[in-house]
Amino acid sequence: MTESLASRLSQRHLLGTETLSAADALRILDTAEVFFDVSRRPVRKVPTLRGKTIVNVFFEASTRTRTSFEIAGKRLSADVVNFTSSGSSVSKGETLLDTVHNLEAMRPDVLVVRHSASGAPHYLSSRVRCGIVNAGDGTHEHPTQALLDAFTIRRAKGRIEGLTVTICGDVTHSRVARSNAWLLTALGARVRFAGPRTLMPSDTSSWPVEVFDRVEPALEGADVVMVLRIQRERLSGALLPSFREYSRTFGINERRLGLAAKDAIVMHPGPINRGVELDGAVADGPRSAVLDQVEAGVAVRMAVLYLLCAEPGQAAVS
Amino acid sequence: MRIVIDPEAAERGIRRIAGAIVERARGAGDVCLVGIRRGGEPIARRLALAIEQLEGQKVPLGLLDIALYRDDAATALPAPRLGRSEIPFAVEGRRVVLVDDVLFTGRTVRAAVDALLDYGRPRTIELAVLVDRGGRELPIQADYAVRAVEVGVGERVDVAETEAGLHAVVLAQGEPTS
Numbered sequence: 001m002t003e004s005l006a007s008r009l010s011q012r013h014l015l016g017t018e019t020l021s022a023a024d025a026l027r028i029l030d031t032a033e034v035f036f037d038v039s040r041r042p043v044r045k046v047p048t049l050r051g052k053t054i055v056n057v058f059f060e061a062s063t064r065t066r067t068s069f070e071i072a073g074k075r076l077s078a079d080v081v082n083f084t085s086s087g088s089s090v091s092k093g094e095t096l097l098d099t100v101h102n103l104e105a106m107r108p109d110v111l112v113v114r115h116s117a118s119g120a121p122h123y124l125s126s127r128v129r130c131g132i133v134n135a136g137d138g139t140h141e142h143p144t145q146a147l148l149d150a151f152t153i154r155r156a157k158g159r160i161e162g163l164t165v166t167i168c169g170d171v172t173h174s175r176v177a178r179s180n181a182w183l184l185t186a187l188g189a190r191v192r193f194a195g196p197r198t199l200m201p202s203d204t205s206s207w208p209v210e211v212f213d214r215v216e217p218a219l220e221g222a223d224v225v226m227v228l229r230i231q232r233e234r235l236s237g238a239l240l241p242s243f244r245e246y247s248r249t250f251g252i253n254e255r256r257l258g259l260a261a262k263d264a265i266v267m268h269p270g271p272i273n274r275g276v277e278l279d280g281a282v283a284d285g286p287r288s289a290v291l292d293q294v295e296a297g298v299a300v301r302m303a304v305l306y307l308l309c310a311e312p313g314q315a316a317v318s
Numbered sequence: 319m320r321i322v323i324d325p326e327a328a329e330r331g332i333r334r335i336a337g338a339i340v341e342r343a344r345g346a347g348d349v350c351l352v353g354i355r356r357g358g359e360p361i362a363r364r365l366a367l368a369i370e371q372l373e374g375q376k377v378p379l380g381l382l383d384i385a386l387y388r389d390d391a392a393t394a395l396p397a398p399r400l401g402r403s404e405i406p407f408a409v410e411g412r413r414v415v416l417v418d419d420v421l422f423t424g425r426t427v428r429a430a431v432d433a434l435l436d437y438g439r440p441r442t443i444e445l446a447v448l449v450d451r452g453g454r455e456l457p458i459q460a461d462y463a464v465r466a467v468e469v470g471v472g473e474r475v476d477v478a479e480t481e482a483g484l485h486a487v488v489l490a491q492g493e494p495t496s
Contacts, residue, residue, distance in 0.1 A: 031400055033402060034383070034386075034400055034401070034402050034403075037402055037403065038386075041436060041437060042436070042437065042438060043435075043436035043437070045436070046386040046387065046436070047386070047387060047391065047432070048386040048387075048391045049391075050391075
């Protein structure tokens with residue numbers, strides 16, 4: 001049955017968008033539409049993943065992403081457990097692999113992993129039997145963020161193909177920028193990066209993007225303006241003279257937004273540094289899709305968990 | 319292949335069911351129809367039209383996808399076809415008639431009742447089907463059926479929609495869909 005084959009992802013893990021096929025990405029987005037509806041009903045829960053266990057394994061601080069995954073799992077009736085590294089055996093010197101093997105011995109179906117080391121989820125995926133979802137690894141990838149961004153764009157614009165998406169800010173440290181660049185180009189969008197040279201990777205030649213070191217030309221005609229957070233915790237003073245300086249030359253405000261398409265939407269993965277990378281009036285304005293992104297996050301993560309909880313080797317029949 | 323319902327019989331049967339639905343509450347009143355995707359969809363559309371012709375009043379029509387509510391959902395994941403449910407009206411306190419093509423084990427109807435209750439609390443839920451083929455595994459029965467048929471072990475019932483209308487056939491084991 002070809003339909004049942006097409007209904008599952010071609011891989012057991014979601015590690016990044018660079019290795020995600022366009023067909024798998026569309027399968028996730030289409031499935032998320034169903035769960036988006038579920039989250040707007042009076043009873044925002046379906047019994048589908050009853051008896052499944054999902055563990056959020058977060059070695060790095062996060063409230064939004066962890067909460068979003070937790071709500072997503074609970075709306076599918078899975079049991080969701082949160083593991084945070086502070087106050088755990090990690091602080092007693094346990095290695096990452098030992099920690100994860102211990103969690104795996106409790107027989108979860110999916111581990112949702114966030115780690116400050118790029119590649120950590122990929123490393124774990126070849127060493128565990130359960131599914132792994134990358135919830136952000138260092139400066140590498142954050143696939144569910146890119147998928148929820150794609151979902152938000154598709155709902156707002158009716159399509160992704162042919163759109164111009166400008167991603168501006170601290171690209172070097174941004175896993176959101178990387179995951180979006182791969183995903184959105186695979187889905188047919190044109191992606192532009194804009195930011196100060198010091199915050200742009202030294203070699204972007206292998207990336208499917210157009211790079212600008214000034215924000216104005218990058219904004220011209222853009223359908224989507226995606227603003228990245230200036231990551232204070234990852235920046236050393238040498239890369240950026242001051243936040244005021246950054247805001248003056250790269251911050252997105254009403255005036256700069258005027259260069260984009262008339263119906264352009266503004267996105268931000270959060271948390272926002274108001275008045276630094278994004279003006280407060282724009283963030284709260286009619287073109288802001290920031291809260292739509294958060295709502296989409298739950299639907300997209302429900303879709304990912306649903307599709308990854310398939311029993312290995314068991315074909316679904318209607 | 320054995321034809322059990324041809325388009326003419328389907329039209330006649332659906333008109334009869336429309337009459338029975340209206341009769342039960344002495345009018346279409348607050349009745350609304352919910353077709354179970356995907357087989358129940360064409361039957362629900364025709365039934366809505368038949369009630370409208372009878373009563374001169376439009377009947378709200380919704381569609382329910384039950385893939386997320388199947389009792390084998392967690393072991394047969396992901397469902398081969400996951401579709402959207404569209405219930406564009408409040409079911410709270412209403413008289414809902416669920417509509418499906420074939421009633422067999424009753425498991426689909428059980429899932430549909432659970433799914434519907436997550437949209438609100440209807441006053442009553444009734445069940446209308448095109449074919450009742452027996453073989454129930456749960457204590458569920460149809461309130462209205464166009465036709466009940468005897469089906470042998472290994473045989474299956476197929477319902478198809480063509481330009482001429484609805485057809486229901488019984489196929490032997492392994493016989494390809496017509």
